Amino acid sequence: MTISVLTRALGTLLATLLLCLSSVQAAPITMATKGFTEQHLLSAMTTLWLNKKGFQVIPKTNIPVSIGRSAMLNKQIDMTWEYTGASLIVFNHITTRMSSEQAYQTVKRLDGKLGLIWLNPAPMNNTYAFAMQRQRAEKEHITTVSQLVARIEQIRKQDPDHNWMLGLDLEFAGRADGLKPLQKLYGLTLDRPQIRQMDPGLVYNAIRDGFVEAGLVYTTDGRVKGFDLKILEDDKHFFPSYNVTPLVRKEVLEANPGLAEALNQLSALITDDVITELNKRVDIDHQSPQQVARDFLQSKGML
Numbered sequence: 001m002t003i004s005v006l007t008r009a010l011g012t013l014l015a016t017l018l019l020c021l022s023s024v025q026a027a028p029i030t031m032a033t034k035g036f037t038e039q040h041l042l043s044a045m046t047t048l049w050l051n052k053k054g055f056q057v058i059p060k061t062n063i064p065v066s067i068g069r070s071a072m073l074n075k076q077i078d079m080t081w082e083y084t085g086a087s088l089i090v091f092n093h094i095t096t097r098m099s100s101e102q103a104y105q106t107v108k109r110l111d112g113k114l115g116l117i118w119l120n121p122a123p124m125n126n127t128y129a130f131a132m133q134r135q136r137a138e139k140e141h142i143t144t145v146s147q148l149v150a151r152i153e154q155i156r157k158q159d160p161d162h163n164w165m166l167g168l169d170l171e172f173a174g175r176a177d178g179l180k181p182l183q184k185l186y187g188l189t190l191d192r193p194q195i196r197q198m199d200p201g202l203v204y205n206a207i208r209d210g211f212v213e214a215g216l217v218y219t220t221d222g223r224v225k226g227f228d229l230k231i232l233e234d235d236k237h238f239f240p241s242y243n244v245t246p247l248v249r250k251e252v253l254e255a256n257p258g259l260a261e262a263l264n265q266l267s268a269l270i271t272d273d274v275i276t277e278l279n280k281r282v283d284i285d286h287q288s289p290q291q292v293a294r295d296f297l298q299s300k301g302m303l
Helices: 003-025 037-052 065-073 084-091 100-112 134-140 145-158 170-174 179-186 200-208 222-226 250-255 259-267 272-283 289-299
Strands: 029-032 057-060 079-083 116-118 128-133 166-169 195-198 214-218 229-231 244-249
Touching: 029 037, 029 065, 037 057, 037 079, 037 244, 037 259, 037 272, 037 289, 065 079, 065 084, 079 084, 084 100, 100 116, 116 250, 128 134, 128 145, 128 200, 134 229, 145 179, 166 170, 166 200, 170 179, 170 195, 195 200, 200 214, 200 222, 200 229, 214 222, 222 229, 222 272, 244 250, 244 259, 250 259, 272 289
Parallel strands: 029 057, 029 079, 166 195, 166 214
Antiparallel strands: 079 244, 116 244, 128 214, 128 229
16 A cells, blocks of 8 residues: 555545544433432523533433433433432432542542442522521521420420420431431430421421421522521531532543533532522512523623
8 A cells, every 4th residue: 555545545534533533522411310400400401501611411400319320331322410319219229428528539549430420410409498487486496406305395295285296208208218217316205286287388388378387499490599498507417418519421521622621610609598589580580590590691791
């Protein structure tokens, strides 16, 4: 083979390789998110932001946790926004109490073995917490779960005909890592009539309307702000950290230079106060997640 023929052959091969590489980089990124307001907002923000950065995104919303996980492992989904606590407990069956950083490093290490990369966690924590009407909590001087437990026990002894009631979702009341170990840690004694089990979304209304004295909520839910509820400090650190984080398949990151940086830029903006306010605009003010996401990114100069 002459040098000129070899050169042309190598040139053709190089062009083919470049074309293949280009097609891989240009492949749309399929993103799965779960079926509640916060995840709808994350989906909308991510789609708008990544499109602005030149990436194509196919959003898949309302995907159940187990289905989304299987889809990522089977390479049907490219990325999602996952919570450290959910991965720790649901996927890896680890119930040891850890700091926020320990939880993140643990799931990052375990998922890394599966080709799933945890990028930078957002500075927000959508974990469980007990909440009360703010006015009532201030009147009773209750700011922590320990103080709530002490007040419940005081009422039990002094006025048992008016025992305080707690609103709990069905799942937490029955989970092995739910109500019973919490009662053990905090020394919380409850008679069955004091436990009002209901749909998670109804707990907020039950607290607001005085149907229960306190209830289990998610800390960044928009109704916490919209209903002016007081989040009580988990002073014995029972509840795990649920820092939301971009989770992306390794080969997708490698095929899309700049994707990790773009997602980390977005993640850094999502604080507790930010996401709670955005959730409120959707759940209380009845704005669409798409409009709220667009307004937020525009306010940050990102669109």
